[in-house]
Amino acid sequence: MEFRWARRMSGMRTSEIREILKLTQRPGMISFAGGLPAAELFPVDRVDEMTRLVFERDGYRALQYSTTEGDPSLRQAIADRMNRLVGAEIGADNVLITSGSQQGLDLAARIFLDPGDVILCESPTYLGAINAFKGYEPRFVEVPTDEDGMIIPELERILEREGSVKLAYVVPEFQNPTGRTWSLERREAFLELMVRHGIPVLEDSPYGEIRFEGEQVPSLISLDTEGIVVFLGTFSKIFCPGLRIGWLAAPLELREKFVMVKQGVDLHTSTLGQRQIATYLEHFDLDADIRGIAELYRKRRDVMLRTMEEEFPPGVSWNVPQGGMFFWVVLPEGLDAARVLERSLELGVAFVPGGPFFPSGGNQNTMRLNYSAMPEERIREGITRLGSVLREMIGEMAPVGTPPEQAPAPEAIS
Amino acid sequence: MEFRWARRMSGMRTSEIREILKLTQRPGMISFAGGLPAAELFPVDRVDEMTRLVFERDGYRALQYSTTEGDPSLRQAIADRMNRLVGAEIGADNVLITSGSQQGLDLAARIFLDPGDVILCESPTYLGAINAFKGYEPRFVEVPTDEDGMIIPELERILEREGSVKLAYVVPEFQNPTGRTWSLERREAFLELMVRHGIPVLEDSPYGEIRFEGEQVPSLISLDTEGIVVFLGTFSKIFCPGLRIGWLAAPLELREKFVMVKQGVDLHTSTLGQRQIATYLEHFDLDADIRGIAELYRKRRDVMLRTMEEEFPPGVSWNVPQGGMFFWVVLPEGLDAARVLERSLELGVAFVPGGPFFPSGGNQNTMRLNYSAMPEERIREGITRLGSVLREMIGEMAPVGTPPEQAPAPEAIS
Structure with missing residues (x-):
């Protein structure tokens, strides 16, 4: 039968990353492609122990339906953590437990976006958010962004030009894909503009707690x-992603809308999963776990950084993230990261080209490298191989007869 | 700040049932309101045991991200069960694991429905489905329905009148709220019409396996x-709902669309939850569990039925379900079940008025009674109290001076 799809389906394709990730399943593949946390740090034994405790205390309740809002003690624990760690001033009633923070993205879009509405985002921005929002047929407006966040004069120009903007989506901490963190000045100027123009803000912070150097920014x-701010958090990067437990924190009026919408979408998030995390937070020191995660990721970042410095040819640049899971690499203009990927896959190394992170396209000469999921030795090996591919391909780009030394000068390496 | 919501939010309210369910939390309340399975049958010890086994075998994988499609061995087990139990002919690739079958409803609406599109449903239909679909702003067209399913000549008239219909939603087994099961003849005639008019069918079957008498219908x-059929299944009623694990089975082309859409919505369903159920299916006899559930529910249905026969006054009628969890009660015309509820809550008895199950409104003189969640003694007590409320209110309806014997004759009690 010829199916008649909804209009929103016409712009939808399977995520490019998803297709690449399938290739990374091949045995022996060194993958910098995914955004996987290091599984070896998952506290399996402690989660096992806590699960037994959940079953012992009230297993029947843990397996029964529960409220859309989520487990009251988990919401309280999250509010307490946020008040302590990110300077929020919220209570359990501001919190809604979501099925991963991906669901928070979907719910926010559903609440605010009609087809054609403008959503502001960083350039580039998180691909999963683009995918979540696309189903609501908004118009993405990318705000030029540098190491300190959205560039304020550019943002002002865009706000003037667009008139009406429905929602702003930002990842101010160790952004995916760039690893960038916004400065305090940019945050303040940004918020002031959002308030002035009446634009609610979606602050997505999956990596915020994984800082291994530098000062935390409010x-x-x-x-x-x-x-006006809805905060999206998740246990995926600081605990484990397999339980699919995230949360959002919002002003009461807004939280009510989210609850109402979530009710129609999946009734509520796993009762058992919520009890497991609530019990874990009660008995163990998640902050200590996170320090362990940050320590490991810092080492892996350092190895990747050193190896890139040694192996990547001139003309390739990258930032140095102070936390999170990603390097953002810029190749010489004209070198397509998708073509680089083809060759590097032949050598058993995967990564994600940066182009898909730009809703308006372009920027084919960028790539995202994840350092959280591979052990140091494999990072060294993979980056070395990738370096050889880059040297080769940049060499091919140079005019015939021109020695490599005269290839385009390296861009600023921050 | 004054928020500017998406247009779809304007028709959205918190589910009436949800508000009633909050009242049922009061201690001592006898609740026929929810759709809760009997928690005392949850196999807590066996789930506990299986969870340990999951952690023992590969706890790291169970806590990591996984594919949108879902756990391959769980999908295979579901396909095998469906081939054996409902006569499907599918493989693991036809199955997508969902976050409860509520999510299947949301995804189907997202794939097929543009604002204003017509969706056909039974009259009445499942309230959770109405809530899921409403976010996509369709036009609900209720097809008059009797004990055997949609009435075919009525359906034909509607199809002729409407011209274009985008989706049909039906619960052919022990429907929520009516407890009705479609006859084979109606199913065949319905499907033939759907094929002729090119309308995909969403077959929602949360209760299908909980049959305690009568013959199974294909x-x-x-x-x-x-x-053209997408089948929605769930472990909520046959195992336990707290894990939020459901599935859908669909032709490959359709399943691909569902996978793509789910990816943007919540990435994937809990890896651990899926592993728990897959491991349970591998080691225990779920069919035997389900026989135990059906046996208990039959007893509870019988107690409710007998007590209604004894305590409900003339003018009140109900069906006798052969499975599932609900009685559907019709009160005399003009008696508003919401008013009955007000008085019965004073006596500590809750139920759900039937009106909200009709997308086009009306039918205020109906109510849904759940018998799965309360022990026999409380069913007897609650129905007796409800009977006293009904006698009182029907008595008040009768013309002054008319003795109760001359009140409207009882409708056919099937």
Whole structure:
């Protein structure tokens, strides 16, 4: 039968990353492609122990339906953590437990976006968010962004030009894909503009707690005096992703809308999963776990950084993230990262080209490298192989007869 | 700040049932309101045991991200069960694991429905489905339905009148809220019409396996030769709902669309939850569990039925379900079940008025009674109290001076 799809389906394709990730399943593949946390740090034994405790205490309740809002003690624990760690001033009633923070993205889009509405985002921005929002047929407006966040004069120009903007989506901490963190000045200027133009802000912070150097910058929700920020958090990167437990924190009026919408979408998030995490938070020191995660990721970042410095040819640049899971690499203009990927896959190395992270396209000469999921030895080996591919392909780009030394000068390496 | 919501939010309210369910939390309340399975049958010890086994075998994988499609061995087990139990002919690749079958409803609406599109449903239909679909702003067209399913000549008239219909939603087994099961003849005639008019069918079957008497009728998916049926299943009623694990089975082309859409919505369903159920299916006899559930529910249905026969006054009628969890009660015209509820809550008895199950409204003189969640003694007590409320209110309806014997004759009690 010829099916008649909804209009929103016409722009939808399977995520490019998803297809690449399938290739990375091949045995022996060195993958910098995914955004997987290091599984060897998952506290399997402790989660096992806590699960037994959940079953012992009230297994029947843990397997029964529960409220859409989520487990009250988990919501309280999350509010307490956020008040302590990101300077929020919220209570359990501001929190909604979500099925991963991906669901928070979907729910926010559903609440705010009609077809054609403008959503502001960083350039580039998180691909999973683009995918979540696309189903609501908005118009993405990318705000030029540098190492410190959205560039304010550019943002002002865009706000003037667009008139009406429905929602702003930002990842101010160790952004995916760039690893960038916004400065305090940019945060304040950004929020002021959002308030002035009446634009609610979605602050997505999956990596915020995984900082291994530098000073923490106040979260947008802590700077928000007008109640316009919805904060998305998740246990996926600081605990484990397999339980699919995230949360959002929002002003009461907004939280009510989210609850109502989630009710129609999946009733509620796993009762058992919520009890497991609540019990874990009660008995163990998640902050200590996170320090362990940050320590490991810092080492892996360092190895990747050193190896890139040694192996990547001139003309290739990257940032140095102070936390999170990603390097963002810029290749010489004209070198397509998708073609680089083809060759590097032949050598058993995977990564994600950066192009798909730009909703308006372009920027084919960028790539995202994940350092959280591979052990140091494999990072060294994989980056070395990738370096050989880059040298080869950049060499091919140079005019015939021109020695490599005269190839385009290296861009600023920050 | 004044938020500007998406248009789809304007028709959205918190589910009436949800608000009633909050009242049922009061201690001592006898609740026929929810759709909760009997928690005392949850195999807590065996789930506990299986969870340990999951952690023992590969706890790291169980806590990591996994594919959107879902656990391959769970999908295979589901396909095998469906082939055996509902006469499907599918493989693991036809199955997508969902976050409860509520998510299947949401995804189907997202794939097929543009604002204003017509969706056909039974009259009445499942309230959770109405809530899921509403976000996509369709036009609900209720097809008059009797004890055997949609009334075919009425359906034909509607199809002729409407011209274009995008989707049909049906619960052919022990429907929520009516407890009705479609006859084979109606199923065949319905499917033939759907094929002729090119309308995909969403067959929602959460209760299908909980049959305690009568003969099983072939599922729509087993009768479908054209690949137009999407089957929604769930472990919520046959195992436990707290894990939020459901599935859908669909032709490959359709399943691909569902996978793509789910990816943007919540990436995937809990890896651990899926491993727990897959491991349970491997080691225990779920069919035997389900026989135990059906046996208990039959007893509870019998107690409720007998007590209604004894305590409900003339003018009140109900069906007798052969499975599932609900009685559907029709009160005399003009008696508003919401008013009955107000008085019965004062006596500590809760139920759900039937009106909200009709997308086009009306039918205020109906109510849904759940018998799965309360022990026999409380069913007897609650129905007796409810009977006293009904006698009182029907008495008040009768013209002054008319003795109760001359009140409207009882409707056919099937």
